Amino acid sequence: MRRATCPAAPPSAPSSKGGSTVSLIKHHEKIETNVFLLVLGIFITVATGGLVEIVPLFSIKSTIENVRGMRPYTPLELAGRDIYVREGCYNCHSQMVRPFRDEIERYGHYSLAAESKFDHPFQWGSKRTGPDLARVGGKYSNDWHTRHLIDPRSVVPESIMPGYPHLARRALDYSDIGARMATLDVVGRGEMYTPIEGAIDNAAADLEAQATPDADTDALVARYSDFAFGADRAEDEVTTMALGDLDGNPDVITEMDAVVAYLQVLGTMVDFTQVDDGRRAEWIR
Ligand code: HEC
Numbered sequence: 001m002r003r004a005t006c007p008a009a010p011p012s013a014p015s016s017k018g019g020s021t022v023s024l025i026k027h028h029e030k031i032e033t034n035v036f037l038l039v040l041g042i043f044i045t046v047a048t049g050g051l052v053e054i055v056p057l058f059s060i061k062s063t064i065e066n067v068r069g070m071r072p073y074t075p076l077e078l079a080g081r082d083i084y085v086r087e088g089c090y091n092c093h094s095q096m097v098r099p100f101r102d103e104i105e106r107y108g109h110y111s112l113a114a115e116s117k118f119d120h121p122f123q124w125g126s127k128r129t130g131p132d133l134a135r136v137g138g139k140y141s142n143d144w145h146t147r148h149l150i151d152p153r154s155v156v157p158e159s160i161m162p163g164y165p166h167l168a169r170r171a172l173d174y175s176d177i178g179a180r181m182a183t184l185d186v187v188g189r190g191e192m193y194t195p196i197e198g199a200i201d202n203a204a205a206d207l208e209a210q211a212t213p214d215a216d217t218d219a220l221v222a223r224y225s226d227f228a229f230g231a232d233r234a235e236d237e238v239t240t241m242a243l244g245d246l247d248g249n250p251d252v253i254t255e256m257d258a259v260v261a262y263l264q265v266l267g268t269m270v271d272f273t274q275v276d277d278g279r280r281a282e283w284i285r
């Protein structure tokens with residue numbers, strides 16, 4: 001067996017090198033005693049570090065991996081998202097499940113970067129007066145959401161959330177929904193609605209189809225499923241989407257319909273059933 005031996009001490013540095021070290025220290029003293037040089041030095045150091053770390057993230061394609069099932073919001077969901085932002089729901093609700101055991105036990109699988117890729121601006125947030133909403137889709141019925149938003153204490157007596165009854169009273173103004181999608185597409189560098197054939201041209205029709213009971217939703221569902229799973233998807237691979245009258249008032253498409261459609265799709269696009277089982281089982285053992 002070989003024994004570890006201490007490496008021989010390096011030969012002492014030649015005197016000329018020693019001299020340059022001394023002069024470097026002298027220069028350093030100049031920098032340390034001149035506030036402008038010091039600030040400039042700090043700036044150059046931090047900027048170099050920042051450039052090396054951040055710049056590649058803008059060009060590397062794999063920074064955000066494509067995940068099966070992810071798609072941009074439908075026009076109705078997008079209208080709901082805009083109302084969510086308008087009403088400031090993000091002041092009390094985050095939308096990101098952190099990869100910690102307590103969060104995963106409570107909310108489900110931790111959030112993936114790809115799950116926010118169509119969110120401009122993202123809604124991650126850091127304030128949780130209320131629970132995280134990243135995976136609230138499918139947790140409650142449409143009826144529960146409507147009652148809860150009209151009067152939170154009617155379903156959760158101890159709730160401190162404010163009511164938003166006006167959402168149920170106000171007809172949804174979607175005259176500019178196509179323009180909103182076109183704008184988002186620019187922000188998303190043409191990778192949001194451009195690849196979905198007819199998404200912007202049929203925006204208003206798609207919105208009406210999603211919120212109207214017994215409407216023909218085939219074109220809408222196919223459009224967004226093709227994006228989520230690829231045009232060669234199997235017939236049973238259909239994207240999740242809340243359809244029909246969502247707020248209990250079939251006569252008019254209200255802001256409530258839009259917000260409920262948005263809440264119901266949150267965190268449901270990617271199928272985590274397999275992953276969750278494995279994770280839980282591993283922990284319980
Ligand atoms: C002042 C803080 C506050 C604001 C603003 C707020 N919420 Fe809440 N929210 C809460 C609290 C607290 C709860 C937990 C009690 C409850 O269920 O009502 C909650 C619960 C919820 C839940 C149920 C979550 C779950 O998993 O049980 C949903 C959905 C929700 N809020 C949606 C919204 C939406 C949509 C808006 C904006 C229109 C909004 N909230 C604005 C505080 C807030």
